[in-house]
Amino acid sequence: SVIDELREIGKYRDIEIKGIAYDSRKVKKGFLFFALSGTFLDGHDFIDEAVKNGAVFIIGEKDITHLKIPYLKVHSARRILAEVSAKFYNYPAKRLKIIGVTGTNGKTTTTFFLDSILRAYGKRTTLLGTIYNKIGDEVSYTHHTTLESLELNQVFKRSIEKGVEYVVMEVSSHALSMYRVWGIPFVGAVFTNIAKEHLELHKTFENYLKAKSLLFESLNTGAYAVLNADDHYFSYIRDKTSANVFTFGLFSPSTFYAKNIRYSLGGIEFSIFEDGREVLEIKTSLGGIYNIYNILGAFSLGISLDIPLQAIKKGILNLKGVPGRYEVCNFGQDFNLVIDFAHNYHGLYHILSTLRPLTPGKLITVFGCGGERDSTKRPLMAEVVSRFSDYTIISTDNPRSEDPMETALDAEKGIVFWKRGDYEILLDRVDAIRKAISIAGKGDTVLLAGKGPEEEQVYGDRIIWHNDKEVARQIILEDL
Structure with a gap:
C-alpha cells in the first residue's frame, strides 16, 4: 500500500534530501530522483545519469x-511523487483555497472567468492552465494543461510567498489518471461537460x-461540486x-439557469435565474x-x-476575452474573422x-x-465542419x-460519406488561411479552428512558428 511505501521511505530519513527531480538533467547534488515511466521515455533509463549528476536516493517502479x-x-x-513533493514543500496546498475545473471543453474559459471574479472581489490569485500559468501577475508558459505534482x-509554495489566497486551475483527465493532483484539498470543482476524447x-x-x-x-463534505445538469x-x-x-444548465432543473438569451457575433446577453427569480443580468x-x-459554472462556484x-x-x-477562444478579429477586412x-x-x-x-x-x-491522437474522431470532426460550412479547408494541426x-x-x-459541401485539402496551414481569406467577402465568416493562441506547429522532426491570428493579420494587411 501507499502507506507502507511511505513508511519504507521514512527509513531513509537520515539521508539529507536537498531537492526532487524526475528529469535527470535537473538533478543536482543531494537530490531525490523519481524514475517515471512515460509514453515515449522511461525514467528508469536515465537513473545512471541521475546518479552521475548527484542523486542520493532513487524511487522507481522496476527492479x-x-x-x-x-x-x-x-x-x-x-503517486509517491505527489506525496513526497507535498511534504518536501511543507504541504503548501493546505494553505491555499484551490478550485479545479474539469471537462472536455470549456475548462480554460471557465477558469478565466473564475480568476476574473476573484480578482474583482479583491483577492490575489494564481491561474493555471492551457494558455499560461499566472502567479499574481507573474506569467509563465507550459506545454501541459495541468503541471506535474x-x-x-513549487507553484503553490511560490503563490504563498506572493500573497496569493486562491488558486484556479484546469484539471485534465491526464492529470487525474496520472496522480498529478493527488492529495490536493480542493475547496470547489466545476464539471463543464464530457464527450469522447483522449482515447x-x-x-x-x-x-x-x-x-x-x-x-x-x-x-470532502465541506467542499462544493458545481455540475452541468444538462450533460x-x-x-x-x-x-x-x-x-x-x-x-x-439551460434545459434541465438546476440551481442556476439562464433565460432571456440574446446572441450576436459580438457576444451574448442573458439573465441568470434561481428558483424562478432573476438574480443577475449578464x-x-x-x-x-x-x-x-x-459563465454559469463560474457564477455558481462564485456563489458557493x-x-x-x-x-x-x-x-x-x-473579462473582455480569452486568447484563442471565440476571438473575433478585425484587421480592416469586410468579412468576419473568428x-x-x-x-x-x-x-x-x-x-x-x-x-x-x-x-x-x-x-x-x-x-x-x-x-x-484518436484517429476515429477525425471523420466526425470533418462531418461537423462540413455540415455547417459552405466551404471547408482541411489542413494541419500539429501532425507530430x-x-x-x-x-x-x-x-x-467524414465529408465524402455524408456527401457534404465543397471542400479541399491544403496541408500548408498558411496557404489554407490565405485561400479562406481570398474567397471571403462582405457578410461572410472565416473560422480558423483548432489552434487558438498556439504559436507553433509540431512535426515529428521539427517545430515551426505558426500563429493563426498573426498569419491572418499579415495576409489581410497585404491585401488592403
Whole structure:
C-alpha cells in the first residue's frame, strides 16, 4: 500500500534530501530522483545519469539492483511523487483555497472567468492552465494543461510567498489518471461537460469518464461540486461526490439557469435565474451557447464561495476575452474573422452552430486533426465542419510524427460519406488561411479552428512558428 511505501521511505530519513527531480538533467547534488515511466521515455533509463549528476536516493517502479545508493521500488512512482513533493514543500496546498475545473471543453474559459471574479472581489490569485500559468501577475508558459505534482507544489509554495489566497486551475483527465493532483484539498470543482476524447491515452470512454470523476470523488463534505445538469453524464458525476452540489444548465432543473438569451457575433446577453427569480443580468463579448455554460459554472462556484453578486458581475464584465477562444478579429477586412481553439467534434459543433445563424453569407472553415491522437474522431470532426460550412479547408494541426496527408485523408472520409459541401485539402496551414481569406467577402465568416493562441506547429522532426491570428493579420494587411 501507499502507506507502507511511505513508511519504507521514512527509513531513509537520515539521508539529507536537498531537492526532487524526475528529469535527470535537473538533478543536482543531494537530490531525490523519481524514475517515471512515460509514453515515449522511461525514467528508469536515465537513473545512471541521475546518479552521475548527484542523486542520493532513487524511487522507481522496476527492479534495479546495480546501484550503490538507496533505491526503492513502488507500485506508482507518480503517486509517491505527489506525496513526497507535498511534504518536501511543507504541504503548501493546505494553505491555499484551490478550485479545479474539469471537462472536455470549456475548462480554460471557465477558469478565466473564475480568476476574473476573484480578482474583482479583491483577492490575489494564481491561474493555471492551457494558455499560461499566472502567479499574481507573474506569467509563465507550459506545454501541459495541468503541471506535474512536483511543479504544482513549487507553484503553490511560490503563490504563498506572493500573497496569493486562491488558486484556479484546469484539471485534465491526464492529470487525474496520472496522480498529478493527488492529495490536493480542493475547496470547489466545476464539471463543464464530457464527450469522447483522449482515447489515445484512456483507450475507452468509460476510462475517460472515470478519470474525470476522480476530481469529484476527492472532494470532502465541506467542499462544493458545481455540475452541468444538462450533460448526459451529470448524474454519474453527482453520484461520485460527497461534496455540496450546485447545478447549472439551460434545459434541465438546476440551481442556476439562464433565460432571456440574446446572441450576436459580438457576444451574448442573458439573465441568470434561481428558483424562478432573476438574480443577475449578464453581457459579455464572448459568444455562443457554450460560453453561457462557462459563465454559469463560474457564477455558481462564485456563489458557493459567498462572493457578492456585484463582484461576480464585475468579474464577468472585466473579462473582455480569452486568447484563442471565440476571438473575433478585425484587421480592416469586410468579412468576419473568428479564431477558436475548438479541436474536437464537440467543440467544433458548438462554435459552428453559433456562427452559422449569425452569418448571412458564406461560412468558411479551416481546421486540421492532431497527429498521434484518436484517429476515429477525425471523420466526425470533418462531418461537423462540413455540415455547417459552405466551404471547408482541411489542413494541419500539429501532425507530430504522423503523415499530415494521412490525417487529412482520415478527416476527408467524414465529408465524402455524408456527401457534404465543397471542400479541399491544403496541408500548408498558411496557404489554407490565405485561400479562406481570398474567397471571403462582405457578410461572410472565416473560422480558423483548432489552434487558438498556439504559436507553433509540431512535426515529428521539427517545430515551426505558426500563429493563426498573426498569419491572418499579415495576409489581410497585404491585401488592403
